[in-house]
Structure formats: structure tokens, C-alpha cells
Amino acid sequence: xxxxxIMGAVLLEDRPQYEVRLDVFEGPLDLLLFLIRxxxxxxxxxxxxxxxxxxxxxxxxxxxxxxxxEAEFLLMAALLxxxxxxxxxxxxxxxxxxxxxxxxxxxxxxxxxxIKAACAILKEKEDEQSLFWTREGLPPLAETDEVDxxxxxxxxxxxxxxxxxxxxxxENFRLVKGKSVSIENKMKEIVRLLEEESxxxxxxxxxxxxxxxxxxxxxxSLLELIKARxxxxxxxxxxxxxxxxxxxxxxxKGK
Amino acid sequence: MTPDLKEIIESLVFISLEPLTPExxxxxxxxxxxxxxxxxxRDLLHSYSAGSRGIQIIQTGGGYVFSTRAECDPWVRRLLxxxxxxxxxxxxxxxxxxxxxxxPITSSEIQALRGVDSSYxxxxxxxxxxxxxxxxxxxxxxPLIYRTTDRFLAHFGLNSLEDxxxxxxxxxxxxxxxxxxxxx
Amino acid sequence: MTPDLKEIIESLVFISLEPLTPExxxxxxxxxxxxxxxxxxRDLLHSYSAGSRGIQIIQTGGGYVFSTRAECDPWVRRLLxxxxxxxxxxxxxxxxxxxxxxxPITSSEIQALRGVDSSYxxxxxxxxxxxxxxxxxxxxxxPLIYRTTDRFLAHFGLNSLEDxxxxxxxxxxxxxxxxxxxxx
Numbered sequence: 001x002x003x004x005x006i007m008g009a010v011l012l013e014d015r016p017q018y019e020v021r022l023d024v025f026e027g028p029l030d031l032l033l034f035l036i037r038x039x040x041x042x043x044x045x046x047x048x049x050x051x052x053x054x055x056x057x058x059x060x061x062x063x064x065x066x067x068x069x070e071a072e073f074l075l076m077a078a079l080l081x082x083x084x085x086x087x088x089x090x091x092x093x094x095x096x097x098x099x100x101x102x103x104x105x106x107x108x109x110x111x112x113x114x115i116k117a118a119c120a121i122l123k124e125k126e127d128e129q130s131l132f133w134t135r136e137g138l139p140p141l142a143e144t145d146e147v148d149x150x151x152x153x154x155x156x157x158x159x160x161x162x163x164x165x166x167x168x169x170x171e172n173f174r175l176v177k178g179k180s181v182s183i184e185n186k187m188k189e190i191v192r193l194l195e196e197e198s199x200x201x202x203x204x205x206x207x208x209x210x211x212x213x214x215x216x217x218x219x220x221s222l223l224e225l226i227k228a229r230x231x232x233x234x235x236x237x238x239x240x241x242x243x244x245x246x247x248x249x250x251x252x253k254g255k
Numbered sequence: 256m257t258p259d260l261k262e263i264i265e266s267l268v269f270i271s272l273e274p275l276t277p278e279x280x281x282x283x284x285x286x287x288x289x290x291x292x293x294x295x296x297r298d299l300l301h302s303y304s305a306g307s308r309g310i311q312i313i314q315t316g317g318g319y320v321f322s323t324r325a326e327c328d329p330w331v332r333r334l335l336x337x338x339x340x341x342x343x344x345x346x347x348x349x350x351x352x353x354x355x356x357x358x359p360i361t362s363s364e365i366q367a368l369r370g371v372d373s374s375y376x377x378x379x380x381x382x383x384x385x386x387x388x389x390x391x392x393x394x395x396x397x398p399l400i401y402r403t404t405d406r407f408l409a410h411f412g413l414n415s416l417e418d419x420x421x422x423x424x425x426x427x428x429x430x431x432x433x434x435x436x437x438x439x
Numbered sequence: 440m441t442p443d444l445k446e447i448i449e450s451l452v453f454i455s456l457e458p459l460t461p462e463x464x465x466x467x468x469x470x471x472x473x474x475x476x477x478x479x480x481r482d483l484l485h486s487y488s489a490g491s492r493g494i495q496i497i498q499t500g501g502g503y504v505f506s507t508r509a510e511c512d513p514w515v516r517r518l519l520x521x522x523x524x525x526x527x528x529x530x531x532x533x534x535x536x537x538x539x540x541x542x543p544i545t546s547s548e549i550q551a552l553r554g555v556d557s558s559y560x561x562x563x564x565x566x567x568x569x570x571x572x573x574x575x576x577x578x579x580x581x582p583l584i585y586r587t588t589d590r591f592l593a594h595f596g597l598n599s600l601e602d603x604x605x606x607x608x609x610x611x612x613x614x615x616x617x618x619x620x621x622x623x
Contacts, residue, residue: 026346026371027370072370072372076370108367108370112369113429114425115349115352115353115369117424117428118352118356119348120428121425122348122352122411122420125411126343126348126411128325129315129411129412130340130342131328132325132412133322133335133454135453137456185555189556192530192555196563258491258510258511259491261493262491262492262511264493265492265493265494266493266507266508269493269494270507270515270519275518282521283518283521284514307443307446309448309453323453324442324450326442327446327450327451330447330450330451331450331451334463334467374612377612378612381612389595389596390595390597391597391598393598400596
């Protein structure tokens with residue numbers, strides 16, 4: 001930021017009748033600091049008449065003020081004029097420092113100046129950091145050598161499902177009427193779970209289903225997802241748990 | 256073959272998309288003595304800083320994360336077909352540094368410091384998750400208050416708020432600006 | 440210091456989200472002779488297969504990609520779990536926000552607002568002690584009713600539920616952009 005401003009100043013100085021583009025400045029304080037620096041003015045003792053004239057000149061060079069964007073610049077102009085009028089009041093004695101009408105503005109400018117300097121340093125750090133690229137997606141987990149991972153075929157799935165159904169029948173699935181679940185919704189739910197959890201133990205999920213109907217729907221939803229190649233299902237051994245992953249950018253290849 | 260601790264830590268740093276904090280590392284490695292974890296971590300960092308590698312482990316945002324080496328940037332950008340990494344606007348940078356130094360801070364306090372309305376910039380920063388709302392101030396109107404996030408730290412390669420530019424660094428910049436003023 | 444070809448390839452394999460194919464690699468490294476690229480790639484693969492490392496380069500889907508070594512899996516899984524535990528997913532956040540603004544609320548009311556079954560998310564939120572069951576509604580089926588906890592308040596830096604950002608405040612932050620999402 002600091003360097004930008006200096007370059008901006010030099011650029012503007014190149015032209016005899018310079019024109020200040022307000023959009024170069026982040027706000028009225030930014031413009032004011034620029035003018036103060038240009039005039040080599042001590043921030044602690046601003047000749048308010050000089051700086052007010054400079055500031056108003058900048059605004060007047062514009063053909064029209066965009067009130068949406070530049071209302072704050074006008075507000076500052078009003079503040080400057082107000083301070084100037086305060087300073088012009090005839091006084092018998094010089095004002096004590098704490099009653100100086102410029103005091104508030106000076107405080108604001110000093111703090112703003114510090115912020116701009118911090119921005120300049122942070123900008124450099126951002127530039128440095130922009131050369132470091134970090135990964136944005138999760139890399140695949142390595143395949144373990146101990147278990148023979150196999151991408152589940154539809155047959156495997158079906159077989160597992162029906163054996164599970166037999167087991168489940170004994171456990172009495174509550175058949176709740178009226179709660180109909182669509183495959184589409186189930187597919188959405190499975191995908192959402194996978195987005196949350198990255199890996200889903202399907203048999204575990206299956207047995208969490210409240211009704212038999214839901215369980216069946218969830219099974220067919222998984223089949224649909226596999227067919228659409230949206231998920232990857234891997235079974236470590238037949239009748240063992242089926243692990244489901246979302247297919248992401250990185251395709252995992254089973255053995 | 257059981258991997259040794261250093262290798263395990265390498266895999267954990269690698270798998271973390273956000274910087275891996277020492278706390279999380281120790282939690283995941285609760286079965287090892289903390290002192291050993293620390294030593295192995297130091298060892299790992301050392302081996303990366305010494306070797307000439309295309310990737311490195313950087314300490315940022317309160318933890319450790321893998322990144323490509325700066326020198327490889329031109330080819331990385333060519334591979335990803337990205338002209339350059341997006342950077343923050345001047346307004347965003349200004350607002351962020353105000354929040355960073357003055358947090359917790361309200362929207363109107365930010366406005367007072369910047370001299371301009373900052374609500375649009377706040378929205379952008381919230382969306383980029385560089386800042387977050389942390390509650391309300393117990394002052395009249397009970398305005399929302401903002402803080403910077405770890406993502407903010409990581410964006411600038413800072414490890415903690417203590418790494419923000421110091422008074423001395425700021426004074427130095429201000430001094431330089433004075434001496435390099437343009438001639439009238 | 441210019442990195443050597445092997446290091447550049449390492450950074451490219453690392454940053455690539457899909458398996459990096461030899462074609463893509465050569466495209467990004469068009470300024471190097473193809474034969475040299477191939478040799479450096481072999482070199483890189485060799486150095487990873489030889490060394491005892493926590494990460495490895497595997498060949499899959501017609502290209503190369505980094506992954507953690509299989510032996511590190513138990514710890515990797517543990518870390519991912521820790522990560523998951525400490526982060527609220529999008530779905531959890533959605534559900535939590537509904538409960539926060541509409542409490543006391545039943546599961547089916549939440550479902551009606553979200554358009555999806557939320558029982559799993561409710562379970563997660565209960566486990567995280569962000570919400571609690573406060574009783575049953577005296578309506579048919581006597582469904583359980585949920586409320587947020589003090590822990591929820593503390594997590595978001597709120598003193599009371601009255602401190603939740605209001606619709607107007609959020610609208611103000613978001614500017615004119617009205618989202619088409621159901622009201623919280």
C-alpha cells in the first residue's frame with residue numbers, strides 16, 4: 001500500500017495539472033494522508049486552511065460526485081471546513097492542546113497511518129505466501145496390504161443385502177405405514193452423509209434405518225449411486241462391512 | 256513393518272488440509288509419549304528444511320501444513336492453469352488489519368477507524384472466512400463483534416496474532432515513507 | 440535458486456488433485472526435453488520407493504498421486520475422526536441454526552424446514568452437546584423436543600439466545616442480496 005501510494009504520488013506529480021482520482025484512495029483519510037505527505041506537512045500540526053483547500057480542490061476536479069461511493073469524502077470536507085472555522089475564531093489566548101479542534105482528526109490520521117503501514121507489511125507477506133500452494137482436496141488413503149480390498153460388484157451387494165434381510169427379519173423391523181421414502185431422497189441423504197463423514201459403513205447405516213421399507217430404499221439408493229459412479233463401494237471380505245466413499249477428483253482403483 | 260513416529264507424523268501433516276495444530280497431532284498420537292512426538296516432529300521439519308525438495312512443511316495459522324516450494328510456483332501455476340493466486344483488495348486488507356489489531360471490534364468501530372462504511376467488505380471477509388462474528392458487545396445497541404480467524408493467519412503465513420507487524424516495523428515503514436516523499 | 444526438474448515434478452504431483460498423467464506433466468514442463476522429464480520422474484518415484492517415508496507416490500487412474508503410506512492408516516483415520524469431531528459440517532450447522540432460532544422444536548419440524556431427514560445430524564449435535572432433549576411434545580406421537588445448550592452459547596460467544604444475530608442484522612451484512620433459502 002505504502003509503495004502504491006508513493007508511486008501514485010510520483011505519477012500524479014509528473015503532470016503539471018494533476019488530477020486525483022478518488023477511486024485510487026480507500027477513503028477520505030487515505031486522501032488526506034496523501035495530501036499531507038505531498039505538502040510535507042507535520043501530521044501533528046496541520047495547517048488546516050492549506051489542507052482544506054487542497055482537499056476541496058481534489059473534490060472539485062471531479063465532474064460529479066458519486067454519492068454512493070463518495071459520500072464519505074464530502075463528510076470529511078465538511079469536517080475540515082468546520083475545523084477551519086473553529087480555528088479562525090478570534091481568541092485572546094492560544095488554545096490549550098486538549099481543546100485544539102484538530103485533535104480528533106490528528107488522532108484518527110495517526111492511527112490510520114499505522115494501519116496503512118501494517119497493510120504494506122501484510123501485503124508483502126501475502127505476496128510471499130502466494131508462492132506456496134497447498135492442497136485443497138483430501139488425498140486418497142493408501143490401500144492396506146493386509147486385507148484384500150475389492151470394489152463391490154452389484155452381485156456382492158445384493159447377496160450381502162439379502163443375507164442381511166434374513167437376519168433383520170428376525171429382529172422385527174417395525175413396519176411403519178405412511179412414511180414413504182423416495183430413492184432420490186435417500187441418495188441425497190447418503191451423499192450428504194458421505195460429504196460429512198467421508199467414509200460410510202454401509203451395513204451400519206443400513207441397520208440404522210427405522211423401517212424395512214427405508215432399509216430397502218437405502219439399499220437401492222446405494223445401487224443407483226454406484227451405477228451413476230458417484231460413489232465407490234468397497235467390501236473387504238464377503239459378508240463383511242461395505243465401505244462407501246464419494247468419488248472425488250481422485251479415482252481410487254481397487255485391486 | 257511398523258512405521259516410525261517421524262513417518263507417521265509426515266503422513267498426518269500430509270493428510271491435513273488445514274494447518275495441523277500440535278494439539279491435534281498429540282491427540283491423534285496419544286499412544287506415544289508427548290516428548291517423543293515433539294522430537295520426531297522437530298526431526299521431520301529438519302529433514303524437510305535440509306533436503307532439496309519440491310514440497311515443504313510450513314508453520315502457519317497455528318500449525319503445520321505441506322505446501323509446494325516457492326521456486327516451483329511458475330510450473331504449479333502452469334499446471335493448474337492459474338495466472339496468479341487471488342489476493343485481497345486494498346479495502347479488504349485495510350479492514351482485516353484493523354480487525355486484527357483491534358479485535359474484538361464492532362462494525363461501527365471499524366468504520367470510525369477507516370473513515371468509510373465497511374459493511375460490504377465485512378461481508379466479503381466473512382464469506383472468505385477470514386473473520387468471524389464472535390458475539391455481541393455489551394454496549395448500547397449490543398452490536399455484533401468480529402475477530403480474525405486462523406485462516407486469516409494462514410493467508411499471511413502468520414503463526415499467531417503475535418506475528419502481526421510490530422510497532423517497530425510499522426515505525427520503520429513510516430520513517431521510510433517520509434524520506435522517500437516526492438519532491439513538490 | 441532454480442529448483443531441479445525432480446523437485447518441480449514433486450511439487451506438481453503434490454498439488455494435482457487428480458492423478459497427474461504423463462501427458463499433463465509434459466504439458467506443464469514443455470520447457471524441458473521430454474526425455475529429461477521422464478528420467479526425473481523415474482528418479483523421483485525411485486527416491487520415494489526407497490526411503491522410509493510417511494507418504495508415497497502411487498500410480499493410479501493413469502497417473503501419479505501422493506498418498507499416505509498404508510502402515511500409517513490407523514493414525515490417519517484417527518486424525519480424520521478428530522478433525523471431523525471438531526468441525527461442524529454444513530448439514531450440522533444448518534440443523535443447529537434451525538434449532539437455535541426455532542427452539543423448542545421437534546425432529547419432524549426440523550425435517551420440514553430442511554427438506555431432508557435430519558436424524559443423523561441431530562445425533563451428531565447431541566454427541567457434541569450442542570443441543571439437548573428437553574422433553575416431549577404433547578402432540579400425536581409425542582415427539583422429542585430439542586433445545587440448544589449452554590455449551591452452544593459459549594461456543595458462539597453468546598450470553599443468551601437473545602444475542603443471536605437478527606434477521607435484519609444478517610440482511611444488512613449480506614447487503615441487498617437476498618438468498619432464496621428458507622428462513623432460519
